[in-house]
Amino acid sequence: MSTTTAPAPSKPPSQAAQDPPAWKRFVHTPTAGPVLALLVASTFFSFQSDQFLSGGNLALVIQQIMVVGTLALGQTLIILTAGIDLSCGAIMAFGSIVMAKLAAEGVLPPLVAIAAGIGVCALLGAANGALVTFVKLPPFIVTLGMLNIAFALTHIYSDEQTVTQLPGELTVLGDTFPMGSTDISYGSVLTIVLFLVFAYVLGQTAWGKHVYALGNSPEVARLTGIRTARLRMTIFTVAGVIYGIAALLLVARTGVGDPKAGQTDNLDSITAVVLGGTSLFGGRGLVLGTLLGALIVGVFRNGLQLMGVGSIYQMLITGVLVIAAVAFDQISRRKQRS
Amino acid sequence: MPSSAMPAARVRARRTARATTRRTAACAASAALLLAGLTACGEGAQAGDDGGPVKVGLITKTDTNPFFVKMKEGAKKSAEKHDVELSTAAGKFDGDNEGQVTAVENMVAAGVDGIMITPNDSEAIVPALEQARDKGVLVLALDSPTEPKTATDALYATDNHKAGELIGEYAKARMKGKKAKIAMLDLAPGVAVGTLRHDGFLKGYGIKDSDPSVVCSQHTQGDRSKGQTAMENCLQKAPDINVVYTINEPVALGAYKALKSKGRAEDTLIVSVDGGCTGVEAVKSGKIAATSQQYPLVMAEQGVEAVVQHVEKDTDLKGYYDTGVNLITDDAVQGQAAKDSTFGLDRCWG
Numbered sequence: 113m114s115t116t117t118a119p120a121p122s123k124p125p126s127q128a129a130q131d132p133p134a135w136k137r138f139v140h141t142p143t144a145g146p147v148l149a150l151l152v153a154s155t156f157f158s159f160q161s162d163q164f165l166s167g168g169n170l171a172l173v174i175q176q177i178m179v180v181g182t183l184a185l186g187q188t189l190i191i192l193t194a195g196i197d198l199s200c201g202a203i204m205a206f207g208s209i210v211m212a213k214l215a216a217e218g219v220l221p222p223l224v225a226i227a228a229g230i231g232v233c234a235l236l237g238a239a240n241g242a243l244v245t246f247v248k249l250p251p252f253i254v255t256l257g258m259l260n261i262a263f264a265l266t267h268i269y270s271d272e273q274t275v276t277q278l279p280g281e282l283t284v285l286g287d288t289f290p291m292g293s294t295d296i297s298y299g300s301v302l303t304i305v306l307f308l309v310f311a312y313v314l315g316q317t318a319w320g321k322h323v324y325a326l327g328n329s330p331e332v333a334r335l336t337g338i339r340t341a342r343l344r345m346t347i348f349t350v351a352g353v354i355y356g357i358a359a360l361l362l363v364a365r366t367g368v369g370d371p372k373a374g375q376t377d378n379l380d381s382i383t384a385v386v387l388g389g390t391s392l393f394g395g396r397g398l399v400l401g402t403l404l405g406a407l408i409v410g411v412f413r414n415g416l417q418l419m420g421v422g423s424i425y426q427m428l429i430t431g432v433l434v435i436a437a438v439a440f441d442q443i444s445r446r447k448q449r450s
Numbered sequence: 451m452p453s454s455a456m457p458a459a460r461v462r463a464r465r466t467a468r469a470t471t472r473r474t475a476a477c478a479a480s481a482a483l484l485l486a487g488l489t490a491c492g493e494g495a496q497a498g499d500d501g502g503p504v505k506v507g508l509i510t511k512t513d514t515n516p517f518f519v520k521m522k523e524g525a526k527k528s529a530e531k532h533d534v535e536l537s538t539a540a541g542k543f544d545g546d547n548e549g550q551v552t553a554v555e556n557m558v559a560a561g562v563d564g565i566m567i568t569p570n571d572s573e574a575i576v577p578a579l580e581q582a583r584d585k586g587v588l589v590l591a592l593d594s595p596t597e598p599k600t601a602t603d604a605l606y607a608t609d610n611h612k613a614g615e616l617i618g619e620y621a622k623a624r625m626k627g628k629k630a631k632i633a634m635l636d637l638a639p640g641v642a643v644g645t646l647r648h649d650g651f652l653k654g655y656g657i658k659d660s661d662p663s664v665v666c667s668q669h670t671q672g673d674r675s676k677g678q679t680a681m682e683n684c685l686q687k688a689p690d691i692n693v694v695y696t697i698n699e700p701v702a703l704g705a706y707k708a709l710k711s712k713g714r715a716e717d718t719l720i721v722s723v724d725g726g727c728t729g730v731e732a733v734k735s736g737k738i739a740a741t742s743q744q745y746p747l748v749m750a751e752q753g754v755e756a757v758v759q760h761v762e763k764d765t766d767l768k769g770y771y772d773t774g775v776n777l778i779t780d781d782a783v784q785g786q787a788a789k790d791s792t793f794g795l796d797r798c799w800g
Contacts, residue, residue: 161560163559163560163561166559168559169559172555172556172559175555176552176555176556179548272640274571274573274574276573276574362548365548365551366547366548366551366574366577366578367574367577368547368571368573368574368577370547370548370571370574372545372546372547372570372571373547373548374548375542375543375545375546376542376543376546413552413556414556414559417537417539417553417556417557417559417560418556418559418560420535420536420537420560421537422513422537422538422539423513423538423539423540423553424513424540427542
């Protein structure tokens with residue numbers, strides 16, 4: 113975008129970063145693209161449909177993106193280390209079936225069943241982490257394998273049956289509370305809180321800085337004294353826990369345990385991460401960008417539906433946006449460097 | 451290299467950290483703005499009578515299956531005729547419940563008067579449909595029922611049992627005086643459509659599942675290549691099979707290929723259900739002897755009409771509306787009503 117005055121090459125980088133005005137600095141952040149896209153899209157849709165800007169409708173969009181958005185949060189952690197997770201949707205589906213079935217059949221009390229569901233997700237996430245860290249397999253391959261394993265486990269354990277008649281504890285996050293004249297679901301709030309927590313953890317804590325350092329260069333991170341093996345294990349396991357929370361959100365949203373759920377959510381979560389301005393090469397990106405990325409997909413789906421545009425065009429536009437987002441990121445980085 | 455890289459790395463890490471803080475702040479601010487906008491914007495959308503044109507939403511299982519393309523065509527035709535505003539949506543893949551839930555919510559938010567849906571999951575979709583009905587939206591199931599059936603105001607679908615019965619009767623008449631060895635290429639365990647067609651065929655043929663003439667039963671998921679594999683396996687088991695019941699035409703064509711490579715295509719009778727254009731073409735060319743044709747276009751047409759009637763005249767809907775089925779064959783048997791492939795091609799889909 114802004115092609116004006118590059119800082120003099122002789123200046124040390126840290127000082128140069130303080131010179132330009134705030135808006136110019138903002139344009140160079142990875143979140144500039146998604147913020148702009150979201151604003152443009154929202155403006156467009158508010159002119160196209162009277163219902164779009166109603167509180168109820170915007171609350172609905174957040175409710176619709178809470179599952180993929182939460183998955184994308186875990187995905188962001190992994191992509192920040194230059195990894196990728198193809199298994200997140202399948203792990204979530206398995207976790208949701210485990211908690212739904214254990215609770216519906218009364219094997220465990222509902223809250224323990226939820227913990228068990230989140231637990232198996234953490235376990236599968238940790239298994240991914242161990243294979244990547246200690247066996248040194250590429251994340252793409254490990255999670256491709258795990259995708260199939262978790263998918264199969266889901267169908268074996270569920271016996272292909274949808275689990276209904278769930279106790280209230282599992283669906284409470286799908287319930288809403290009134291805020292002004294708008295009904296907001298508890299799940300939406302949990303999702304936003306999760307994002308804020310991880311925005312803080314990644315931005316303000318030593319652990320967060322280590323994650324970025326690992327993504328920038330594992331070798332350098334190791335040499336600066338970061339215990340990279342343990343860090344990578346932790347990241348994959350934490351991602352697993354987040355998928356477990358997504359599993360609970362999924363059960364709450366649909367009110368059932370659905371073995372067929374989540375089949376495209378791995379790619380949808382990567383879409384949200386990329387739209388949010390996180391680099392697939394690691395070390396660059398923000399979790400709040402991911403939230404914006406998920407919102408962009410949700411806003412387009414909702415807005416186009418309100419306009420009466422068919423769902424196949426929503427996929428078309430999502431595809432264009434993904435490529436545009438990566439192109440924007442590449443170009444703005446090249447500009448920064450030159 | 452390591453020793454010289456270290457200070458650079460520290461600088462970089464520090465930069466990243468500082469830039470991150472700033473970015474986080476910018477981002478948090480925009481997220482907060484969005485939330486503030488959300489709560490400030492007030493009243494949600496209401497479904498129902500707002501004086502404008504009648505609005506109808508159609509949600510199919512997927513966007514790609516020709517059956518649903520035809521269904522959409524029927525909805526569009528009927529919508530134009532009745533001056534209805536039609537919007538469409540679909541699951542991302544066969545079985546995608548969440549995508550359909552999202553579509554239902556968005557259509558309710560858009561203020562539709564009625565939703566027509568072919569559910570991907572007959573049980574899992576029910577809570578979303580109940581919410582829509584609570585807001586006064588008329589909900590119709592097309593092609594496949596929900597579980598329980600009372601979760602929708604009405605069902606517009608083929609009588610699948612009758613569809614099976616027609617080809618059962620037909621096969622029985624064609625096999626008159628010959629000893630039948632029957633292969634049954636079914637859908638999948640526990641899927642209502644498959645069970646209904648299967649039972650219908652047996653009833654039409656006048657036999658039971660346990661009848662010794664049924665020499666092979668296989669599940670095919672309605673998939674052409676799985677149909678071929680199933681038929682190959684059946685022929686291994688019983689090489690003298692001479693009647694093949696198939697759940698749909700892709701499976702029938704898969705079975706035909708397996709029979710042909712064994713040199714058995716000429717003397718084996720294949721019957722099927724669906725009425726897609728490829729299927730009816732296969733009836734015309736003699737690969738398939740007969741098929742029961744169903745009418746997705748009619749389901750959607752009648753659905754749109756029902757919503758219009760409901761909005762304008764407040765008519766009540768109840769239960770099940772049969773959208774019709776015809777036996778399509780160019781080799782009709784005496785005493786059974788049938789239509790030829792020209793009739794079928796006029797009304798086929800795909």
